[in-house]
Amino acid sequence: MKQLFLFLCTCLALAVSFAAPAQHDVETAVPSEPQEDSHYDAKFDRCEGIEFDAIVPDEKGNTFFFKGDHVWKGFSGPAEHANITFKELDDYHHLGHVDAAFRMHNKDGDAQKDHDHIFFFLDDKVFSYYNSTLEDGFPMEIQQVFPEVPSRLDAAVECPKGECTTDSVLFFKGDEVYSFDIKTKTVKKKVWSHLPNCTSAFRWLQHHYCFHGNNFTRFDPVSGKVEGSYPKDARHYFMRCPNFGHGAGHRKPPCKLDAISTDDTGKSYAFTGNTYIRLDTHRDGTHHFPITRLWKEISGKLDAVFAYGDKLYMIQGSQIYIYKSATPYTLIEGYPKPLKEELGIEGPVKAAFLCANQHVVHVIKGQKMIEIDLAATPRAVKTELPIPITDVDAAICDDDGVKVFVDSQYYVYQSPRILAVSKINPLPHRMSSEKFECEYDSGLQKPILQLPL
Template sequence: TPPDLAQLCADGGGFDAATFSENGTLLLFRGDQVWEVSLRGPRPHSRPIAASWPELGGPVDAALRLHRPQSPQEHQSLLLFQAWGAGWGAWGSLQGEQVWAYAGGQLRPGFPRRIEDEFPGVPGGLDAAVECHREDCGGDSVLFFKGDRVFSFDVALGVTKPREWPALGPCDAALRWLGRFYCLRGTQFRRFQPRTGDLPPGGPRDLRDYFIPCPGRGHGQGNASWGDASDRCSEMPFQALLSDDTGRVFAFRGNLSFRLDSWQDGHHPWPVGQTWPGLKGQVDAAFAWDGRTYLIQGSQVSVFLSDRGHRRVRGYPRPLLEELGVPRADAAFTCPGSAELYVITGGRIQRVDLSQTPRRAEDPLPLPHDRVDGAMCTRDGVFLFHGPSLHQYPGPGRLLAAPQPAPPQRIAERFFRCPP
């Protein structure tokens, strides 16, 4: 075992802060060192904090990757929080606790700043911090942890609200990964709900089984039954793909789902029930409309609210024929901002106006494909998926007018960044 990895895997060593870099590398801060752990690349290695961020002169108390898409100059900036200390050169006269902001590895103009100036109402002595996206918290925000208390900072309003989450307890560091939130304490972590602080079933788990590739450890050994289905680069087909109203993109294979839009965090598969509570088994088709996600399984459809996590709408699942006016679906898609649903069965496609009640399917029209496994529409066009390949069309009209299939592209290469 390499020395860096052996030290990282040693029992008892917790971390001062944790976050992901702009390129998806996990950063674990301890003392004056930072460990870089790629979930897709080389072995972990450590380096002095000053080697990457020369302006910093001591340990980091908290870290996060800022989510502010409406402000491109700030979006995805790496924020590092420190208590004031000696030896900071030109910044040594800035008293109190500070936040440093980096973009592309460079210190942003105007930083460092006092924490209370950048985040009014947030106290000093922070233990941890983590960004919270709009779909998770109802608005872009930052969660700050100090002892047993949590402070939620609304990015748009610039307002801080205290939270009491006694069930969670103190956090040495905090992480957001693939839409899930984790409180780190020592070498253990617990998942929590970012709006309430509630803890899902299951006790603490060990970082070295999930986030750090320690020899002889790892939860992946218990997922051998997934086989090639869990390998994003395998040639196994996907049964459904989905782009929802919040910009999230999911792919379904067997009873697993992958998230595609947050590629910086890796493409880790999850059982569908972990993202859509109560759902089990294979998803045959999926689409989103009006803030809701529709997941079709056989002759049934389940509907989930897309924002603030995924909550199943009461009264579902329901028969597909009653909900959409079709008995089954091999694939389905809606395009952004449109109430027109396209349902594919075999080599035919039908249009359903989702704004009408009751919903009725129009007469089927032929496709330039005999069959497809899945379909999706984004601002880049319509994608039809069959086996390991996808076929892209500028829009539904061009798809219906196409005399033959569009040239095939590899799904693994186009959506999962797999090698050619």
């Protein structure tokens, strides 16, 4: 009986050992049904500090920040699943997260059909999207579209002609940078070991940024040179987070201009204090930058700015600076010069403007408008005319006529002559706080029409 009992126990132990897999087998077994990726349901808060996989704007200027299979749209708001906007990327999620992305800049040539398209790179594949729609034939192998560009990239960013020698794309992999010429499809390989390893790159308002960890470093897209104090925390500049901001207690400047002008290339700028803002395009966002960023020789506020030919004239006190309008702005040798020597008038002045295809600059000084023929040699005052408006801050002549800015509002006159002969001011318009990225000062507000500039 005892022997029978031992025999039965042995059989039972063998049965159990064959029926139950080893612990190692349990841990490594592939489940019979696909399990949802735990990362897919992760809740990301970029204000806690995130290293982004890619940052890219679309054709409308909306900026996308990618992390894993999540994306943020714009500089504020929560993350959402990337497949809501770019659904095909999820089909290739097995390749990993988005390695790199950039927005194509190529208005000319055979590839202009790709202008403003977004290109995403996952492992050895490239996807082309326009208006959130995947282009026919994509995804493709990276080398089919971008010959000699390696797979498994770290970052990518566009570099338009003027900022780079030609319309180009910069591809990053470790400390290697591949400069891809869009027109010739040729690549120049560089090594920028001084830059951090860029996990994403972003072009914003004509400047290029390398993102690493939750920081960024601004660099020159041709030389890779870094100027200024970097790295900086991205939460202070590229997203809206509690307890973070561009400078302690940062506020938008008041809606009151010092100068405004458009150069011959179509770039429009408004100047307030020691800062400027770009007006002609908001597709990459709006932001006030120090004047010294584009015009290094100028310190402090400007009194007036106007464009003539391919040059930008910038007046400050009794001095005038003249810059070539080509990117980057270059101060002409011998300047600044006394305003009296250049235009035949004493400073300071309140405003200056030039109408299209004209060579007479109109300078507002006090309550009079001085006309100077820029084509004459030497330049001297042609006419002085009284104007009906006082305390002028800035003025510009565009397709709408002459806009004269006073505090947070502006007046429109059909021509400089009508400005001079008017007996009463037309109805004023309010400056657009969105366009100028400014705040109204309650002490400056007056009953005015709600019309954007």
